[in-house]
Amino acid sequence: MSDGKQVGIVLVSHSAQVARSVAELAKALAGGGASVPVAAAGGTEDGGIGTSAELISAAAASVDRGAGVAVLTDLGSAVLTVKTLLAEGDELPDGTRLVDAPFVEGAVAAVVTAAAGADLAAVEAAATEAYAYRKV
Template identity: 80%
Template sequence: MSAQVGIVLVSHSGAVAESVAELARGLAAGGATAPVAAAGGTGAGGLGTSAELIAKAARAVDGGAGVAVLVDLGSAVLTVKAMLAEGDELPA
């Protein structure tokens, strides 16, 4: 099988991220056509975004062809942009 692009879904809510990831996995043959991971909320379970959770999710779905990171709004975009600027937190 060739390398796959992984998908990371970033939301301010862990529950929202997990629900959307569940839907995406269903549409992606259970993750067979594209691995999907959720990165929602903070490490403590609150509302917000976490660079650590995003990086962990990205590593989990990196199939060798890169990772698409889809975000819900505002500060999630800023968090991912900051991670990209650092250059070492997300798979290339």
């Protein structure tokens, strides 16, 4: 984007290790993706399995570059936590969207698309289209 704004990506998993690993994989497959703001928000504050509204909010704030934030989640309560934060209205940056996409494939598509300078709608569309990736 020529205005310096860029879509940020937050990956929310019940496991900190899974969130970090998917972020690392997506950035690597995007050619290093060093310019793409990607944050992992996995697990709980004490390192346990679960989700944390505080970790998600902090991750979203850390990747906000003014063009919106795409949030991808792994399972049930991660989705519910993000939906609750969005409903509260002031916990996440303006322009934050929960993206309905497969976690790994969607993350890769989102980061690759964001790295190309696409807007939030295009990043969301690319991640969502990952549902159509066939393996056989």
